[in-house]
Amino acid sequence: MSATRWIGKSVARVEDGRLLTGRGTFIDDHPPVANLWHAAIVRSPHAHARIRGWDASAALAMEGVVGVITGSDVAKACKPFGVGVTAPIHYYPAATDKVRFVGEPVAVVVARDRYLAEDAAEAVAVDYEPLPVVVDPERALEPGAPVLHEAVGSNLAGHRRLVYGDPDRAFADADVVVRERFRFPKYGSTPIETYGVIARWDGLDGVLTIWSNFMGPFIMHPLVARVLGLPENRLRFIVPPDIGGSFGIKSSIYPYLALIGLTAMKLGVPIKWIEDRREHLLASSSGTDRIAWREVAAKKDGTILGMRFKWYDNVGGYIRSPEPGCSFRPTGNFVGPYRFQNLEVDASVVMTNKSLTGPNRGYACGHLYFETERMMDLLADRVGIDPVEVRRKNLIGAESFPYRTPTGGLYDSGDYQATFDKALQAAGYEALRRQQAEARAAGRYFGIGLALAVDPSVSNMGYVATALDPQFRAKPEYLPKSGAVDSATVKIDPLGRVIAILGTTPQGQGHQTIVSQIIADELGIEPRDVTVVDEMDTFTRVWSISSGTYSSRFGSVGTSATALAARKLKAKLVAYAAHLMGVTPGEVEFRDGGVHLVKGKGVPYSIKDLAGRAHWNTESLPEGMEPALSATAVFGFTVAKAVDAEDRVNSSNTYGFIAEVMAVEVDPDTAAITIVKYVTVHDAGTIINPMIVEGQIYGGALHGLGGALYEELAYDDDGQLLTGTFMDYLVPTASEAPDIEIEHVVSPSPLTTLGSKGLGESSSMTVPAVIANAVSDALRPLGIGITELPMTPSRLHALIAAARGKTRS
């Protein structure tokens, strides 16, 4: 094992030079083929309508227009996408019979440039018969509600009741039961780069090549191939080296890969489509809006006996894979950091006339922890103990790791008490409470919030099957699913420099920097001697179903694959050098960038020396050794198993931990919230680059703040989007960023090669909880508890005005 000279250092990002000087290569920088034509997508202005017909003749007659594809062509040429539930929901790349949300694609117009394409898109006539609309998930399940999919017969896409332990017994035995209803808003990520797709059909080879900023999971590759009726080895996905952010959202680009791919096949020209911001807000992807009913059963000392979750998750007009991950993605960590064993989850996945949903940073964990951590405060209040104590009392102990949760999760490592203590200490919790007492005495509204969260990373795709009934899964024709895999290839050129090739699709995470640090340490070289290539190409890269850069997997899967590939290559260098020295491999060791005799003095062989000899003179290799200096490693977690008959599944592979403390002051007259203090402590195992980790935490926290205070894809009762521009869909900017104090605890993962865990989603999943708790604590004298996000000033004012009205009367 080499010394870690580079791992743990804030090595400057090798990506930043090109990104900051405008030299990145994004999808819109791409003209990979000549004579590109440009697409504009015709979208539905109705939230719910039957399509009586299309008339593209006026558009086709316009100057510069090469062709139009309508939903009718899609119906003829495509199969529907596979969905994650058994209900008969037919989801196509464009609407074929009805539109079910505003912004749903109904046709594609291709012209010489985007301006002409948009002119012609306006000329495509679609004959709509408007239908009644429903946008609220609760109303969508009422009898008499408009039904989106007649074949389903209701708006329920799926329902599961999951029972772990004996929740009925827990509630029967409880001294106290606390109940609350919550609403979590629909919001996305608004990456600075929108979706982009370029498609070329090569009719002679029968190959469809699609360049796009798709980031995985690559399960979508076979899915798209099936929709288009192509063999998988005739469908090529290529991802440019730079993607301008995703945060999960770009995994949902795949319907457009099929739509633009089909258009290129039909029209026989290469086509480019870049989503504009209006389209992005209207119809890309978001998390679900959820109505949740929560119940906690506890002893009077605050010990939790069990919980009940009931959810209505609103997935919009169709259910698009990997939904219903909105309900089941966190299955293994449903209980969060707490010890209780009895849980009932009643999850309904509901379709309404809103845009479609999918993974969004923290995938469903922002919802989960908002509810759970609010409940912890309500429980503390009910039993009359401090919110710190009620959490301490229920935390999983440090001695319990690895810890198997009742829902099947395997928490690999951690010390939750120590991490929580560190957060309390860093925030000066006791002093904040004194500050609060003084503020309250002066009639001011000052509050302190806490939030604890298990931070799951590297989804095990097996969790998706939790949506299916165990009886269904027990059928012999059902094929179980599991896995979390990434690959890396490391090769040494004849002059001793290293190239590493990844199958990842970074969106700003700094994979090139991280990989160069790891390889530098493994091979005893400098990071600058490593060139990292991460342009994904399904024809040339080693990949599998669960490949891709999503679910915070690079920090553990990609890094493990990289280290293992480097070690394989190192073993080869050792064997080769031993052969050259005429000793056994056990008599030499790899250190300081070369192979040395363990005992005695001999001339060491440097990597450069070995590389030159191995490449230029294969005769010098020992018998049986493969020529060339390269090694590929594919790392897969062995703890990623399929869901069992009791609905238990280890839905992630590593589990970090987050403890946060926030203090706020609320101005009761304007309802403005000021963040006075915000401390966040993370345990993500071994940290490879602290600067990159901090960047992820800042970004995650701001993202969570967006959902908590600013961002909502809001609809009116007619299903029209009310927040379709950045004037109305408010994203927090640098001006809204609070000071963030970051601390770390390090509990290395025993499951990864370097002990690292994922951290890309981080505080996005805790900030909605911590700020809702802080604001509720601030407004406690008025009897206000936050149950709904975002806490817009107007909403908060209504609560304050109502409470003050009550206190006065």
Added chain:
Amino acid sequence: MKPARFEYHAAESVEHAVELLTRYGGDAKVLAGGQSLVPMLNFRLARPAALVDVNRIPPLAFIREDNGTVAFGAMTRQRTIEFSPVVARRLPLLREATRWVGHLPIRSRGTIGGSIAHADPSAEYPAVLTALDGEVVVQGPRGRRTVRPAALFETYLTTSLAPDDLLVEVRLPAMPAGAGYAFEEFARRHGDFAIVGIAAMVAREGGRCAAARLAAAGAGPVPVRLRSAEEILERDGLGEAALEAAAARAAELVQPDSDIHASAEYRRHLTRVLTLRALKRALGVTKS
């Protein structure tokens, strides 16, 4: 988000601009800083046959102090106003309001004439124009005239200017020496249009209020001059009770609407809260 086809004309003079506007008979738009118009073009919410670009008419950008009035060429950038010594000295209320206008890149392009002619009732400059009861100079095919704010703003994004009128100048009366002033605003984020903004100026003579000027942004379809609230101060002085009464009156004078960002009730409430804060700050009563 590509605009529909339009013709583009770079006007060489005010007369040329008016001639072009006349030629299109109401189907042309004036391009000033473009901070509102260009997004509207890209959304195809505005589909003019032509744009008349007035950025290349040099005489339209100036700040001149003359006889107790500060005159601004319509194309004076907000960023210029922010750092103008004349504005700092004679119209500190306008300088403070400018800091609430968008972000630096917006202020670098945005103009005082464009902001006023666009007539967004949540914008800061229309409120300052209204509070100080300035005027705009308009050139049309039949010559120049001046228009007072009460006659200028008709409703959301709508003024009384004719399609072939060009707003060429904004005139604001210089504030009395030593007058207190404040621009209070509440927006959901820094740089957003106001949910409610209050422009306030108070000139005192001893304990007496010689003149009070108040206007609200964001509290209805046009910026609202809060004259009868001003009168309370001019009549009853500047004691706590008078300030409270003026703020309460202000809230009665506005007719706000509800939208995605705020209810009408909240806007009315904020009008009272921010009027009181603006007056107190204008008087230097509150400690910062």
